[in-house]
Amino acid sequence: MGRWLNPLPRGQLGTSACYFVAGFSLFAVGAYLSYVNIGPQQARTKARSDFVRERLRRRHHD
Numbered sequence: 001m002g003r004w005l006n007p008l009p010r011g012q013l014g015t016s017a018c019y020f021v022a023g024f025s026l027f028a029v030g031a032y033l034s035y036v037n038i039g040p041q042q043a044r045t046k047a048r049s050d051f052v053r054e055r056l057r058r059r060h061h062d
Contacts (some may be wrong), residue, residue: 008016
């Protein structure tokens with residue numbers, strides 16, 4: 001079932017390899033950018049959370 005009945009032509013095999021490499025590199029770039037941007041995203045989330053907590057604390061404390 002997993003065996004090729006007819007081998008792929010050389011051009012089609014090269015094209016498939018190029019598409020695979022291009023897809024993998026796009027995935028790698030996306031993962032890298034996600035990793036690089038996680039610090040600022042966490043800082044914004046923490047600042048927003050602290051702001052909401054402080055606002056709720058002031059509102060319910062009065």
